[in-house]
Amino acid sequence: MKPVKVGLCGLGTVGAGTLNVLKRNAEEISRRAGRQIVIDLVSIRRPRPELDLAGIRTTTDIMDVANDPDIDILVELIGGYDNAHELVMTAIRNGKHVVTANKALIAVHGNEIFAAARENKVMVAFEASVAGGIPIIKAIREGLSANTIQWVAGIINGTGNFILTEMREKGRDFADVLKEAQALGYAEADPTFDVEGIDAAHKLTILGSLAFGIPLQFERTFTEGISRIAPEDVTYAEALGYTIKHLGIARRTVNGVELRVHPTLIPTKCLLAAVNGVKNAVMVQGDAVGPTLYYGAGAGAEPTASAVVADIIDVTRTLTADPNNRVPHLAFQPDHLSDLPVVQVDEIETAYYLRMQVKEKPGVLAQITRILSDAGISIEALLQKEHGTANAPVIILTKQVREGNMNQAIAAIEQLDDVQGQVTRMRVEHLDLA
Amino acid sequence: MKPVKVGLCGLGTVGAGTLNVLKRNAEEISRRAGRQIVIDLVSIRRPRPELDLAGIRTTTDIMDVANDPDIDILVELIGGYDNAHELVMTAIRNGKHVVTANKALIAVHGNEIFAAARENKVMVAFEASVAGGIPIIKAIREGLSANTIQWVAGIINGTGNFILTEMREKGRDFADVLKEAQALGYAEADPTFDVEGIDAAHKLTILGSLAFGIPLQFERTFTEGISRIAPEDVTYAEALGYTIKHLGIARRTVNGVELRVHPTLIPTKCLLAAVNGVKNAVMVQGDAVGPTLYYGAGAGAEPTASAVVADIIDVTRTLTADPNNRVPHLAFQPDHLSDLPVVQVDEIETAYYLRMQVKEKPGVLAQITRILSDAGISIEALLQKEHGTANAPVIILTKQVREGNMNQAIAAIEQLDDVQGQVTRMRVEHLDLA
Structure with missing residues (x-):
């Protein structure tokens, strides 16, 4: 089969990682995919002499990628809401498949994006948007498709987990560890998204929709960060046999669906409590399978690229499939999404x-x-x-x-x-x- | 779309579980799959009045299922080698897709079965053959498809892990715990397959092929069981900071591929060491993603049925796909399997x-x-x-x-x-x- 042509928007950490993985594992990947996957065009804001872009066309305008007639799959790695939104919608309208790592985009604009994708018979793949390299979206959407999912609970922000691990293991306080995390490059200069739980809430919104077949409802996800956890709470929790983790929890109840992100005491002997540092892990409880857990690197250049490239290969498979018989974006057929209400925080048990x-x-x-x-x-x-x-x-x-x-x-x-x-x-x- | 018709061979533990899951979650499943999945015909050796088979045709001859013109997907849950082999090959020749939980069949006859499936343009899906309900085959074959896999290491026999967990937690000896496992129904009356590592070797053979793109080579998998582990070894290992687990390990080395199943000391602070009782877990190390881990129930009626039904849904998706652009059975295109040699046990490091x-x-x-x-x-x-x-x-x-x-x-x-x-x-x- 002829090579698949990819257009890459954004050459930051994950973009460069994607370039590296596709190049280093080109043979392994084409042995799996049954055809070559070629980066044909990249958008780039400034020259990047350290990257080998030989044989790749470049442009400074991301919209060139969305409008290029040769591109089969547009990979959106610019992040943020507005530009990414316009870019992805344009690509879809131009009949291009999209792969994105942008959790904010999917959590906030996903319903609109998936509707447009369906109308234009293209795929929007977003495995990299939740828990980096862990194939958790595939696990919930396909691997556990026989189950009525009862709950999902995950450590889905590596920066937050690094801070809590340091607080627990070394008795340090929040502000002190945050400074170190910033110095190490784990936390942004403005750490709000990580420490106030917004990043985790974006991801949990996505997991909740996949688990229960409800539309994306970021605005209804209850969100509380880790900035007010005191060292003595870590110590007292430990004495009682618990570990404090920042969890995203989506749970099916008789009243509807709970979607909440907050610091949580969990039993120390629970496997999730042993997930330390910047690692992520998600537990999924299905009625048939029981509890399952998925663990790995939730961020970083190559772990995230691992998910981006796996999505490119998945999209490559669906190029020859009936658009009405693909795995649905939100795991359930769009005309069979559920109107289960999201439970108000006062009603959570x-x-x-x-x-x-x-x-x-x-x-x-x-x-x-x-x-x-x-x-x-x-x-x-x-x-x-x-x-x-x-x-x-x-x-x-x-x-x-x-x-x-x-x-x-x-x-x-x-x-x-x-x-x-x-x-x-x-x-x-x-x-x-x- | 019209319902997919499934023929079920074998109504033992997993067969009954599959029946239950498909019935209980029928609505959830059809909301995901976009069509109904209906069990149309079952083969049954003796009457099973406790099972609700209303509306399902029955036969006492498994071959009737392989030869029935109405059946789209044959589900093989009879186990063992010979009858299952003939059944699956007949179904394939009749153009039926196959879903199986039979690790022995795949490990020993998989190369032949997949070649026949390819020739007849049908899928043979076998997620349930390794680690029960954990979607580990999907994770390796699709979720991590961007990676050069470096190694896979897993606790893939629940009976063995139950015995080792009891030995460690209660200081009991092997023979004593084995008797209890048999009483609890975790171990067979003839426990050889579990305790001598043969069951784990079947599974590891499959994982190794998926990870490295080599043909199935059960006869080259080095196998050692847990029957000779003494209580004092458990204690001394613990004192040195290690836990004894029965692992299947597939590793890429400069000399080829190591495929081995044996008791292994692993650091107690490693996540795998915390996997206790009948649970399974598999670690996969990819060059881009780093270490990942997948955990859950490795056996039992409904966990295994979870994987069987997920496979049925996957096959349903591929019914409308180009047969040459499906996910390959062994993760790599069959004309691009590798001839990496399996390393002799003397050469293992x-x-x-x-x-x-x-x-x-x-x-x-x-x-x-x-x-x-x-x-x-x-x-x-x-x-x-x-x-x-x-x-x-x-x-x-x-x-x-x-x-x-x-x-x-x-x-x-x-x-x-x-x-x-x-x-x-x-x-x-x-x-x-x-």
Whole structure:
């Protein structure tokens, strides 16, 4: 078969990685794909003498790639929303297949993009948009297609996981580790997307849609970052047999679908708790298969390129397939997406970790536990630390409770004269103990 | 599109699971596949009143399914070699696609079966043959298709892993745990396939071919089981920071491909070491993606059915695809398989764990370490236990060495007057420490 011609937009970290992988593994790749995959055109903002672009046409205008009649597949690696959106929509309208690593684009504009792709009978592949090199989209969309998915829970931001791992292993505080992560190049100069959970929320939005067959609803994904986790919470969690991880959780419940990203206490003996540093891992629980886990590098030039190139090969296969019989973009046929509602955060049910400073005198604990019990909240464990000091921290683990009830109980506890300041709270998930 | 008609051969554990999953998740599955998937005909040896076969034709002869003109996809779940071989070949010659969970069949007859499938333009899908519900074949064949795979290492026999987990966690001995595994239904009455590593070798043969693009070569896969692991080896390994797992390892080396299944010491902090009980997990190291891991249930009715049904959906997609542009059975185009040789076991390079009983008197250790050093073998660690007894165990961890050299050194050590009986040996792999 004749070579497939790829147009590459964006020659940053992942773009250069894609160039390298396609060149280094050219023979391996064509032995698999059954034809050559050739980068024919790249858009490039400034000269990059360190990259070998021999035999590749270049342009400074990304739209040239979308409009080039020779290009079969446009690879979008410029990132961000606006330019990428226009680029991808133009490519689709021109009948080009698209491969993208852009989670923000898919989470925010995916519904529109997939509708246009369907209309124009092209594929938009986005494996690299979630968890880098881990083929998690393929696993959910194809590998587990026999299952009713019950939940997905993942460590899907490497920067956040690096920070939490350092806090846990070395007792360091958040700001300190963040500075190191920036120096190491793991975190951006503006770390908001990573540490406030926005990047993870983009990815979770995508995973939730794939798992449950619902339209992408980034605006309904509850998002909380890691910037307020204190070193003592890491220590107390550990003492109780838990590890704090920043998780994206998508869960099917009787009320609809929970989509939430937040720091979470998980049992230390759970496999996810052993995923350290910049690595990512996603657990998927299906009704037939039970718990499964997928682990690997969630970012970086070549791991992300691994997913980009796998997508190019997948698209190459579908070039000769009936457009109506391809794997659907969101795992379910577009005319059979579900209208399962996304549950409001008040309606979420989880267990809780609470930490509060109390004056050590008789009756305080009785008042607190009374408030919890009146709200129908059962206590799993209670620790009182540093006895003998005037203000002692009290740590409480609760059983499962509706978040709205917990909010009311916390407000009541904070009203008590003998409780100082705010109650620190984190959600607790037991997942599968596997 | 019109429903796809499936003929099911074999209504044992996995067959009944497949029936249940297809019925329970019928709506979810057709929302994904874009059409209904219907079991139209089953072969059944004896009446099964507990199964709901309403609306399904039955026959007592499996060959009826292979010859039925209405059947699009034959699902082979009868197991074993001979009947399954004839059944699958007949189905292929009749132009039917095949889905099978039969690792023995694929490992031993796969080359012939895939050639026939190609000639008849049908697919033979076998995701369920390795690691049950974990979509590991899809991950290697499609998800990591951009990579030159460097090695694959997996816990791919649940019975064996259950036994090793019990030995480690409870200090029990092999025979004792095996009896319990048989009582629990994890191990067969004849446990040879599981405990002697044959089942794992079938699976590793398949993984090796997918990873490196070589023909299936079960007869060249080196196989060693777990029946000779002593409780004290589990304890000593632990003391040295290692856990004993029964691994299948396929590795690309300068001399060719290593294909081997054997008990292996791996660092306890490695994620694979935390995979316990009947669960399976496979690590795959690609040159672009780095280390990745896939974890889940490796056996059981519904986990295996999850893979069988996913394969049925995959085959359904390819019904409208160009037969020459499908994902190749062994990941690489059949006319581009590699003739990389499988390395003889003598040529394998690994580190070693050795245990021997020595008379405690001056000079014995000097003799042993001299033999190792003369053979060019470096020592990583040496433990002498139970000082003061007449016969003390000595445990040695070596650095990487050619197996042939190690065999010679062991023979020489066993000749020493002060070394009692045979030297116990196990291979040590550091994998990635991730």
